[in-house]
Amino acid sequence: MHQLVEYADATPDVRAVYDDIMATRKTDWINNFWKALANDPVTLRRTWESIKQIMAPGALDPLTKEMIYIAVSVTNQCPYCIASHTASACKKGMTGAMFHELMAVVGMANETNRLASGYQVEIDEQFKTP
Amino acid sequence: MHQLVEYADATPDVRAVYDDIMATRKTDWINNFWKALANDPVTLRRTWESIKQIMAPGALDPLTKEMIYIAVSVTNQCPYCIASHTASACKKGMTGAMFHELMAVVGMANETNRLASGYQVEIDEQFKTP
Amino acid sequence: MHQLVEYADATPDVRAVYDDIMATRKTDWINNFWKALANDPVTLRRTWESIKQIMAPGALDPLTKEMIYIAVSVTNQCPYCIASHTASACKKGMTGAMFHELMAVVGMANETNRLASGYQVEIDEQFKTP
Amino acid sequence: MHQLVEYADATPDVRAVYDDIMATRKTDWINNFWKALANDPVTLRRTWESIKQIMAPGALDPLTKEMIYIAVSVTNQCPYCIASHTASACKKGMTGAMFHELMAVVGMANETNRLASGYQVEIDEQFKTP
Amino acid sequence: MHQLVEYADATPDVRAVYDDIMATRKTDWINNFWKALANDPVTLRRTWESIKQIMAPGALDPLTKEMIYIAVSVTNQCPYCIASHTASACKKGMTGAMFHELMAVVGMANETNRLASGYQVEIDEQFKTP
Amino acid sequence: MHQLVEYADATPDVRAVYDDIMATRKTDWINNFWKALANDPVTLRRTWESIKQIMAPGALDPLTKEMIYIAVSVTNQCPYCIASHTASACKKGMTGAMFHELMAVVGMANETNRLASGYQVEIDEQFKTP
Numbered sequence: 001m002h003q004l005v006e007y008a009d010a011t012p013d014v015r016a017v018y019d020d021i022m023a024t025r026k027t028d029w030i031n032n033f034w035k036a037l038a039n040d041p042v043t044l045r046r047t048w049e050s051i052k053q054i055m056a057p058g059a060l061d062p063l064t065k066e067m068i069y070i071a072v073s074v075t076n077q078c079p080y081c082i083a084s085h086t087a088s089a090c091k092k093g094m095t096g097a098m099f100h101e102l103m104a105v106v107g108m109a110n111e112t113n114r115l116a117s118g119y120q121v122e123i124d125e126q127f128k129t130p
Numbered sequence: 131m132h133q134l135v136e137y138a139d140a141t142p143d144v145r146a147v148y149d150d151i152m153a154t155r156k157t158d159w160i161n162n163f164w165k166a167l168a169n170d171p172v173t174l175r176r177t178w179e180s181i182k183q184i185m186a187p188g189a190l191d192p193l194t195k196e197m198i199y200i201a202v203s204v205t206n207q208c209p210y211c212i213a214s215h216t217a218s219a220c221k222k223g224m225t226g227a228m229f230h231e232l233m234a235v236v237g238m239a240n241e242t243n244r245l246a247s248g249y250q251v252e253i254d255e256q257f258k259t260p
Numbered sequence: 261m262h263q264l265v266e267y268a269d270a271t272p273d274v275r276a277v278y279d280d281i282m283a284t285r286k287t288d289w290i291n292n293f294w295k296a297l298a299n300d301p302v303t304l305r306r307t308w309e310s311i312k313q314i315m316a317p318g319a320l321d322p323l324t325k326e327m328i329y330i331a332v333s334v335t336n337q338c339p340y341c342i343a344s345h346t347a348s349a350c351k352k353g354m355t356g357a358m359f360h361e362l363m364a365v366v367g368m369a370n371e372t373n374r375l376a377s378g379y380q381v382e383i384d385e386q387f388k389t390p
Numbered sequence: 391m392h393q394l395v396e397y398a399d400a401t402p403d404v405r406a407v408y409d410d411i412m413a414t415r416k417t418d419w420i421n422n423f424w425k426a427l428a429n430d431p432v433t434l435r436r437t438w439e440s441i442k443q444i445m446a447p448g449a450l451d452p453l454t455k456e457m458i459y460i461a462v463s464v465t466n467q468c469p470y471c472i473a474s475h476t477a478s479a480c481k482k483g484m485t486g487a488m489f490h491e492l493m494a495v496v497g498m499a500n501e502t503n504r505l506a507s508g509y510q511v512e513i514d515e516q517f518k519t520p
Numbered sequence: 521m522h523q524l525v526e527y528a529d530a531t532p533d534v535r536a537v538y539d540d541i542m543a544t545r546k547t548d549w550i551n552n553f554w555k556a557l558a559n560d561p562v563t564l565r566r567t568w569e570s571i572k573q574i575m576a577p578g579a580l581d582p583l584t585k586e587m588i589y590i591a592v593s594v595t596n597q598c599p600y601c602i603a604s605h606t607a608s609a610c611k612k613g614m615t616g617a618m619f620h621e622l623m624a625v626v627g628m629a630n631e632t633n634r635l636a637s638g639y640q641v642e643i644d645e646q647f648k649t650p
Numbered sequence: 651m652h653q654l655v656e657y658a659d660a661t662p663d664v665r666a667v668y669d670d671i672m673a674t675r676k677t678d679w680i681n682n683f684w685k686a687l688a689n690d691p692v693t694l695r696r697t698w699e700s701i702k703q704i705m706a707p708g709a710l711d712p713l714t715k716e717m718i719y720i721a722v723s724v725t726n727q728c729p730y731c732i733a734s735h736t737a738s739a740c741k742k743g744m745t746g747a748m749f750h751e752l753m754a755v756v757g758m759a760n761e762t763n764r765l766a767s768g769y770q771v772e773i774d775e776q777f778k779t780p
Contacts, residue, residue: 002249031256033242036249040360046443047242047367050436054234059227064194065235071201072239074638077337077727080246081239082637083257097189100690103638104184105195107697109202109211111631112163112177116210117602118594118623119132119166126161127213170620176703177627180696204378207467207597212377230430233378237437241371247342248334248363262509291516293502296509300750306573307502307757310566314494319487324454325495331461332499337727340506341499343517357449364444365455369462369471372423372437376470379392379426386421387473464768467597472767490560493768497567501761507732508724508753522769551776553762556769567762574754579747584714585755591721592759600766601759603777617709624704625715629722629731632683632697636730639652639686646681647733 005038014038017048024052031084063092071106135168144168147178154182161214193222201236265298274298277308284312291344323352331366395428404428407438414442421474453482461496525558534558537568544572551604583612591626655688664688667698674702681734713742721756 007018007030017038018030037044055065066089073081086099094102137148137160147168148160167174185195196219203211216229224232267278267290277298278290297304315325326349333341346359354362397408397420407428408420427434445455456479463471476489484492527538527550537558538550557564575585586609593601606619614622657668657680667688668680687694705715716739723731736749744752 002251029256031254032251033246033249036251037245039249039356040364042443043245043360043364043367046440047245050440051238051242053432053436054231054238058231059225060197060231060235064197065231067190067194068198068201068232068235069239070638071198072205072236073243074634075202075205076240076243077633077637078243078246079637079640080251080253081243082640083253085239086640087257095189096689100693101184101188101190101195102198103635104690104693105190105198106202106638107631107635107693108181108184109199109215110206110634111627112181113203113206113208113211113597114594114630115167115173115177115623115627116163116208117597117599118590118626119163119169120599120602120606121132121162121166121210123210123213124161126159127217169616170623172703173620173624173627176700180700183692183696200378204374207373207377209377209380212380216380226429230433233375234430234433236378237371237375237433240374241367243337244334244370245363245367247337247339248330248366250339250342250346262511289516291514292511293506293509296511297505299509299746300754302573303505303750303754303757306570307505310570311498311502313562313566314491314498318491319485320457320491320495324457325491327450327454328458328461328492328495329499331458332465332496333503335462335465336500336503338503338506340511340513341503343513345499347517355449361444361448361450361455362458365450365458366462368441368444369459369475370466372441373463373466373468373471375427375433375437376423376468379423379429381392381422381426381470383470383473384421386419387477460768464764467763467767469767469770472770476770486559490563493765494560494563496768497563497761497765500764501757503727504724504760505753505757507727507729508720508756510729510732510736522771549776551774552771553766553769556771557765559769563765567765571758571762574751574758578751579745580717580751580755584717585751587710587714588718588721588752588755589759591718592725592756593763595722595725596760596763598763598766600771600773601763603773605759607777615709621704621708621710621715622718625710625718626722628701628704629719629735630726632701633723633726633728633731635687635693635697636683636728639683639689641652641682641686641730643730643733644681646679647737 002036002039004032004035006035010038011041013041014044017041017044020052021048033080033084063089063094066092067094067098067102070102071109074103074106075110132166132169134162134165136165140168141171143171144174147171147174150182151178163210163214193219193224196222197224197228197232200232201239204233204236205240262296262299264292264295266295270298271301273301274304277301277304280312281308293340293344323349323354326352327354327358327362330362331369334363334366335370392426392429394422394425396425400428401431403431404434407431407434410442411438423470423474453479453484456482457484457488457492460492461499464493464496465500522556522559524552524555526555530558531561533561534564537561537564540572541568553600553604583609583614586612587614587618587622590622591629594623594626595630652686652689654682654685656685660688661691663691664694667691667694670702671698683730683734713739713744716742717744717748717752720752721759724753724756725760 022028037047066085069085073085152158167177196215199215203215281290281294282288297307326345329345333345411420411424412418427437456475459475463475542548557567586605589605590609593605672678687697716735719735720739723735
């Protein structure tokens with residue numbers, strides 16, 4: 001059910017997505033995530049179109065977005081996404097120092113999230129004002 | 131067990147931490163998280179010293195760090211931390227557009243984390259090279 | 261501590277559970293999950309009796325229940341449970357198309373769960389009425 | 391930043407999404423989730439279009455999809471999504487008996503996910519064959 | 521669907537469980553968790569019988585078990601379970617100092633769990649020997 | 651970026667932490683977690699100092715603390731931390747029977763956390779009094 005769909009075996013609509021991924025990312029290969037999703041061309045296209053829109057430069061730069069992606073993936077303990085987005089962030093310029101600070105913040109946030117809930121801390125009125 | 135420790139009732143060591151929090155953050159009040167932690171002065175000090183070190187400007191700027199904090203807190207569904215760090219990020223310059231893009235990335239990462247694990251995708255060799 | 265307990269080495273009470281698992285599931289082997297739990301016969305029996313009761317046909321059919329099991333396991337990122345319950349669901353008739361839609365819903369739910377908490381959305385009055 | 395966008399105050403593009411939501415769901419009101427997302431019209435439209443596509447009848451019926459949505463939301467402990475999708479599922483015909491069985495499966499899956507990881511159970515070869 | 525089942529309105533089988541809960545816990549009231557589960561008498565009984573068996577004194581004492589329950593509930597950010605099991609642990613003798621250390625461990629474990637996965641640390645051979 | 655820093659290649663400040671870890675734990679080797687963190691000496695030191703303080707004997711004994719660490723790691727599904735802290739707990743005297751009861755509590759807590767949120771149970775007044 002989850003075999004990887006290689007470019008050579010792909011239908012035209014899957015190939016079109018693969019081509020757009022490679023063109024957008026300026027790369028010449030497709031990683032396993034997309035090859036697995038290609039078993040379901042509708043989800044493949046929707047997911048790629050969404051990611052393409054979301055990860056494009058905007059109010060936040062692409063590297064910041066990759067680091068946010070890593071923060072979520074590490075919190076969720078998703079090995080695939082940690083590996084792929086860390087590689088992606090490095091390619092976009094994340095230095096070792098940036099990665100180290102990212103991990104430090106992610107670790108601390110996971111800690112204080114639990115201290116806040118464990119101590120059953122109520123939200124301050126000051127934080128409720130939009 | 132979890133009553134909030136107000137400044138007026140605090141011991142000198144707790145007051146010293148409160149003073150440092152207010153001086154570092156250039157504010158004149160202490161939020162409930164610290165008042166709850168103050169029931170355990172050792173944890174109060176260690177947590178504050180760690181956060182002060184981690185959130186200081188470095189390879190990543192303070193606003194980027196706040197947004198990473200939000201990404202983790204939203205993923206963990208911690209209402210207190212979402213409210214407090216969103217307020218904090220706004221104070222440091224997060225615009226509505228930045229917040230919207232942050233949420234879009236956090237949402238998408240949470241989605242693709244599950245697609246990757248649900249499809250049992252293996253990590254590409256290319257992502258294993260450090 | 262976690263060695264797998266094979267049928268040949270099992271005590272009578274563990275064998276009785278193994279026999280019931282194989283009879284109930286119409287299969288001739290025991291998967292590693294049960295062989296690991298067999299180190300604690302009390303938990304083995306309680307867990308099996310609970311699962312047997314819960315996964316039996318009722319207001320929901322067994323395949324729907326397997327898909328719900330997958331949805332939880334994917335959300336929690338449990339590789340063992342994803343693999344075993346996906347195999348189980350296939351055996352009970354889950355088609356590729358069903359699996360793809362299941363993954364799409366699981367992914368989207370994980371996304372909107374975070375959008376709802378990140379935007380600090382309050383529950384509508386209409387949803388509070390039982 | 392997170393004020394709710396009411397229909398009367400919405401821009402034409404937001405109103406177009408609101409209209410489609412109400413028409414698709416055969417209802418005359420918009421719940422808070424969409425009113426919050428409307429602060430970011432691009433995310434509002436993308437999220438709605440995705441959900442509309444994903445939750446439509448297909449290999450799985452809409453009620454089964456709602457129950458999968460609940461399974462994820464309960465696992466993630468998202469109060470808003472639990473409330474809204476439980477209401478939604480009831481409207482689509484979920485009976486009390488179905489809800490009870492759904493909860494029983496979700497609870498048990500969350501339990502055995504941890505037993506599998508805590509006992510460090512390796513995936514059986516039989517489960518690795520697609 | 522989720523109304524609370526009061527003792528006066530309960531069927532004999534639900535009352536039997538309520539009676540056993542009160543006798544076992546040496547208390548004269550039933551907390552909302554059980555009153556909600558009572559909508560599904562089968563799940564009510566199975567869950568109570570399981571908890572009664574699991575939380576009884578054994579190789580671990582009941583207070584240690586309550587603190588483990590809190591550790592899980594805090595990690596999952598479940599407000600109801602945090603409140604109820606913290607109250608339970610206090611009744612069984614948890615002091616403020618014990619609670620503070622419990623929270624410190626829970627917080628730190630949540631932090632290092634993410635550092636381990638974020639740095640993609642491989643399991644040492646020494647830890648693989650049972 | 652994540653290569654492991656061996657003792658022979660470590661800077662004096664990293665070696666000082668390594669020496670303290672081995673002295674405190676009465677062991678002659680360093681596990682991969684610390685060798686990975688050593689890429690960021692500041693985080694290495696802060697994390698070690700925090701863990702040393704938190705895991706020391708206090709109101710809770712070191713073995714109880716290790717079991718709480720396991721409870722969190724299992725709930726978060728962190729394979730590295732499960733393996734390392736289970737090994738650690740065994741070294742500190744955790745028997746098979748203790749481990750089995752620990753797992754039973756962790757499993758059940760993960761189950762009832764979801765039943766509580768799925769049934770949308772409100773916190774009893776009795777649990778709100780500190």
